[in-house]
Amino acid sequence: MTKSPGHQITRSLNLQMWSVWVLPAVAVFFLCMMVASEVKGVGFYWPAENVRQFRVDRVLGAAVVGFALAAAGVTLQALLRNPLADPYILGISSGSSVGVMAWLLLSVTWKGDGWIRWLLKQGQIGPAVAGAVITCLLVFALARPRKGSGGMDRLTLLLVGVVVSAINGAVLMVLNWLAPAGVKADLISYMMGSIEKNVTPLTFWLAVTVIVLGYLPILLSGRALNIGSLSDVEATSMGVNVAKLRTLCFISASVMTGAAIILSGPIGFVGLICPHITRGLVGADHRKLTVAAPFCGAIFLMLADTLVRGTSGCFSLGELPVGVVTALCGGPFFLILLHNRRGGGL
């Protein structure tokens, strides 16, 4: 069976992109590995053996989360034809957080032992992914236009996302209110988003596996995403099953977001900033973007997390959550984008 020229070009572009982006990502990984987390002050040196694994976990964790969030972001932006789409803004991250926090609350209130205790400790990935997928489907369903009333309105989608996110926020507050006093600190810290979550190796590798499984369909859909970025009529006339593409990619983006949330809590704006940066560098071809944006996300979050980790010895309160740093970068970035798209006025 011979492959079509389109598939061959896609494969060639993917390989080019991999070779271009893997190298800087690896370089940044080693750079971040050199930054120490000191009790007091800052340090720059290769880690001693007794801390090496923790530094690897941390930098790798940031890379995986950044990769997943940016891959989800670029997919959502393509499918929704909306450059402001991002798992955080559309409420997918908060939906996943609801799942995780409900599970956490269940695990602290469950007094029994045995396999249920084990499941509660290791099984967070299930509610995280379920929360993300349900929220994604809900936002998409609510923002969907009525038959015959044209395509999906970008601002309607954003508004629905913001409202669903606010509802999720309220549910999170209720869960926090229900939580025993002893675990409130854990829940609040979780909501601020940070890489150091003390997850078990099993949970970490489970999340990585889920992210890889979620990413593969997106990687293979670069060409379809290019066509899917056109109107539904145009895409269908060019042989793309838009409904199937949307369903597959939405689920993939949600699954990746849910798995990332397990490792870090909700970290905002990575999925917004990184696709835009890479679009400026490699253009709007999704065969390139689906490779470049996730690596850009990995690099961005590795650097942001290393900043908070490396400077922790300078503050008496320890580490600043990395979610705060990404929000401080991403919030203004979002406003600038919105401002530009609205022709100069919000």
Place this chain on the structure above:
Amino acid sequence: MAGMLLAACGRSETTASTAPGGGGPRIVCTVPAATLNLVRIGAVDSLVGVSKFDTIFLPEAKQNLPVVGDYGSLNYERLVELKPSVVVIQTAEPRIPARLKDLAAQQHFEIINVKLENTSDLWDMVQTLGKISGHASDAETAVAGAKQELANIAEQYKDQKHPRVVYVISDSLMIVGGETILNEMLMMAGGTNAGAEVGNGFPTISMETLVKLNPDVLLIGKPDEPPQRKGMSDPRLDNWMRLDVPAVRNKHVYLVTDGDIHMASVQLPRHVRMLAELIHK
């Protein structure tokens, strides 16, 4: 107005407060630690309202006490209905709600704003609670007994080594730093709080920093969870056993599951003794 706003620092003029219509003191307490201490000094009958976090400290007969809110917000309507003679709160002085002050002036109740930054504050608070509830001598006895017990513990462990201790109070790696009651408790238990080297309060650290603190004893706070079983093979310790520190090598990693340990009270000596036993195991 000034007379109604007292910090719990052992103000000598504070005496048993009575309700405007006469009768015994009617205390609304929004501070869990204060509620626990009122229970411990036998003044639970003075309580007419509590915070939503306090019911776990109350005896069976008092489980239905009205809840008036928490440290963050108060239900003023319910507060007025309860006709308190004293309202116990814990907040920074400038953050005392103006509405509460106005209400105190109108309804003639006292506001006791407690401070709980060290053990000295704790003893002052207990004595103040004793005075306002008409249990001054019970409070004095409890404080004197606690101080004596702490002196006994200090004497018992004074000639022993002072191991470096890190007390992790949440899974997000929040630890006990300096200038906290738990820091004092670790020192009274004959340990050296390595977490104080990071900073004061409850700093958040990374696993790498935890390794660099090089603790001889690692305490993991899991309030209200089942006690540690199977020694070091308790599955809740699995993640901590990856640390290459003396605490892990010498198997001095312990779960602290006592639900009240983070609540400053006259039970402090019992908690300090428990910590001392873990630290010097």
